[in-house]
Amino acid sequence: MANENSLHTSKNRKGLDSSLSEFSQQLSKACEVVLDRFKNLDDAKAYSGFSPDTVEAWFDESLPHTGMDFDELLTFIKEKVVDTATLNIGPYMYAYVMTGGNQISIIAELLATTINQNVGKWHLAPSISELEKRVVNWGAEFVGYPSTAGGVLVSGGSAANLTSLTVARNLFLEQADVRRKGLFDLPSLRVYASTEVHGCVDKSVEFLGIGSDNLQKISTNDDFAINLTELVERIEADLSAGHCPFCIVGNAGTVNTGAIDDLEKLAEIAQKYKMWFHVDGAYGGLAAAVEDRKPFFKGMEKADSLALDFHKWLYQPFEGGCALIKDWNTLHKSFYTEASYLSSDKQNDGRLDFNEYGFQLSRNAKSLKIYMTFKAFGADRLRNTIAEDIENTRYLANLVEEASDFRLSSKVILGIVCFQFLGTGDGSEADADYINQLNRKIIPALERDGRMFIAGTTLKGQSVIRACLINHRQQPKHLKRLLEVIREVGDELK
Numbered sequence: 113m114a115n116e117n118s119l120h121t122s123k124n125r126k127g128l129d130s131s132l133s134e135f136s137q138q139l140s141k142a143c144e145v146v147l148d149r150f151k152n153l154d155d156a157k158a159y160s161g162f163s164p165d166t167v168e169a170w171f172d173e174s175l176p177h178t179g180m181d182f183d184e185l186l187t188f189i190k191e192k193v194v195d196t197a198t199l200n201i202g203p204y205m206y207a208y209v210m211t212g213g214n215q216i217s218i219i220a221e222l223l224a225t226t227i228n229q230n231v232g233k234w235h236l237a238p239s240i241s242e243l244e245k246r247v248v249n250w251g252a253e254f255v256g257y258p259s260t261a262g263g264v265l266v267s268g269g270s271a272a273n274l275t276s277l278t279v280a281r282n283l284f285l286e287q288a289d290v291r292r293k294g295l296f297d298l299p300s301l302r303v304y305a306s307t308e309v310h311g312c313v314d315k316s317v318e319f320l321g322i323g324s325d326n327l328q329k330i331s332t333n334d335d336f337a338i339n340l341t342e343l344v345e346r347i348e349a350d351l352s353a354g355h356c357p358f359c360i361v362g363n364a365g366t367v368n369t370g371a372i373d374d375l376e377k378l379a380e381i382a383q384k385y386k387m388w389f390h391v392d393g394a395y396g397g398l399a400a401a402v403e404d405r406k407p408f409f410k411g412m413e414k415a416d417s418l419a420l421d422f423h424k425w426l427y428q429p430f431e432g433g434c435a436l437i438k439d440w441n442t443l444h445k446s447f448y449t450e451a452s453y454l455s456s457d458k459q460n461d462g463r464l465d466f467n468e469y470g471f472q473l474s475r476n477a478k479s480l481k482i483y484m485t486f487k488a489f490g491a492d493r494l495r496n497t498i499a500e501d502i503e504n505t506r507y508l509a510n511l512v513e514e515a516s517d518f519r520l521s522s523k524v525i526l527g528i529v530c531f532q533f534l535g536t537g538d539g540s541e542a543d544a545d546y547i548n549q550l551n552r553k554i555i556p557a558l559e560r561d562g563r564m565f566i567a568g569t570t571l572k573g574q575s576v577i578r579a580c581l582i583n584h585r586q587q588p589k590h591l592k593r594l595l596e597v598i599r600e601v602g603d604e605l606k
C-alpha cells in the first residue's frame with residue numbers, strides 16, 4: 113500500500129509539461145530558428161569546418177541534474193547545432209546522396225512527433241497505419257511497380273535492401289524451414305550483383321548468415337552496368353560446383369555513377385535459374401517516374417522485391433526507406449511471430465499490424481511526411497522536380513565538357529556526374545598519376561575551404577570528383593559556382 117508521503121507526492125506531481133501559453137511561446141521561438149535557417153542558404157558555408165575536438169568540447173559536460181531555462185537552451189542549440197550543421201539543405205551540397213528535404217515534411221514531422229504514434233500495432237496508430245499502406249502503394253505506382261505490392265517503411269536504403277533480402281532468403285528456403293532451422297547443413301547460397309553494388313548489400317548478406325564470400329561480384333561494362341555474359345557464366349560454374357544460386361541484385365542507379373543494369377535481362381536470367389530477383393532502387397528507383405527515364409528501368413516491375421529510398425528522390429528529411437515485395441502475404445510469411453502480449457486485440461476487422469510485416473515492433477510515423485508530400489505537391493510536380501535535377505546534372509556535365517581544365521569521367525543517366533580537374537595537366541596518359549593525385553587531394557582541400565560540400569570516388573582505378581544533384585534548391589548558377597570554387601581550390605594545389 114502507498115504511504116501518505118507518496119500519495120502526497122503524486123497529487124502534486126509536476127510532470128514535464130509547460131502551460132499551453134508557455135508551450136506556444138516555445139514553439140514560436142523554435143519556429144524562428146527554423147525560419148532563420150532558411151535565410152541566406154545561398155551565402156552560408158556548406159561545411160562549418162570545426163575540428164572534432166572543438167565540437168566534442170561544446171558538449172563536454174557531466175549529466176545535468178537540474179533543468180536549464182528554455183530560452184538559454186534554444187540559444188545554445190541554435191548556435192552549436194543548427195547554425196553549424198552541414199548544410200545538407202542548401203544548394204552547395206553535392207556529396208553522397210543528400211537531398212535537401214522539403215518544408216511540408218518539416219511540418220509533418222512536428223505533427224507526427226506531437227501525436228507520438230507507434231506504428232507497430234494498428235490500434236496504436238489507426239490513421240498512420242493506413243497512411244503507411246497508402247504511401248507504400250503510391251510509391252509502387254509512382255515507379256511503375258505492381259500496385260498489389262506489399263511494403264514497409266524502414267530507416268533507409270540499407271534497411272530496405274536488408275528487409276528485401278531477408279524475405280528473399282526466407283521464401284527461397286521456405287521448404288527447408290530456414291526461419292526455424294537456420295542455414296546449417298544447406299549448400300552455400302550465392303547472391304550475384306555487379307562490382308558497383310552498394311556496400312549495404314555486402315552487409316546484408318553478412319547479417320543473413322549467407323556470408324560475403326557468397327556475394328559474387330560481377331564485373332561491369334564500360335557504362336558501369338553489369339556484364340550479363342559473365343553473370344551467366346558464374347551462375348553456371350556455381351551450379352557445377354554444387355552451390356545454390358539464390359538471388360540476383362540488380363542496380364537501378366548505382367551510387368557511384370547512377371548506372372542502371374539491364375533489369376529486363378536480369379529478370380529473365382533470374383527466372384531461367386529459378387532465383388529471386390531483387391532490385392536496389394535506393395538511389396535511382398524513384399526516377400523511374402520521369403517519362404524520358406522510364407525505358408532505362410524496364411524490367412524493374414518484374415523484381416520480386418525492390419528497395420526505394422524516400423529520403424533521396426522524394427525529398428524527405430531523414431529517415432524514410434521502403435521495401436516493396438510483390439504481395440503482403442509474402443512479407444507476413446517472412447516476419448510474423450506469435451506473441452501473446454501482442455495478440456489480445458485480435459479481431460477480424462481488417463486491421464494490419466505492421467510488426468507482423470517487418471522486423472521492428474515500435475516504429476515512428478514516417479508515412480505522414482511522405483503522404484503530405486504526395487498530397488501537397490502531387491506526383492506530377494515531384495516527377496518534374498526529379499526531371500529538373502537530372503537536367504541540372506546534364507548542364508553541369510556540359511560545363512565540365514566545355515572547360516579546358518576539367519574532364520568528364522562518367523555519362524549522365526540520372527543525377528550523378530563524375531569528373532576530374534586537370535590542373536596543369538593536358539589529360540594525356542603521361543599525366544594520369546598527376547591527375548589522380550590532384551583529384552585525391554582536392555576533396556579534403558574543398559572540405560577545408562567549406563564553400564562547397566562534395567566527395568570523390570574511384571572509377572576504374574581513377575580518382576574522380578563525384579557530384580550528386582538531388583536537391584530542389586539547386587539552380588544552374590550554383591553549378592557554375594561549384595566549378596569556379598573547385599578550380600580556385602584546385603589551382604592552389606597544382
Ligand SMILES: Cc1ncc(COP(=O)(O)O)c(C=O)c1O
Nearest residue numbers: 209268269270310366367394395
Ligand atoms: C544504390 C544505393 N543503395 C543503398 C543505399 C543505402 O541507403 P541509406 O544510406 O539510406 O541506408 C544507397 C545510399 O546512397 C544507395 O545509393
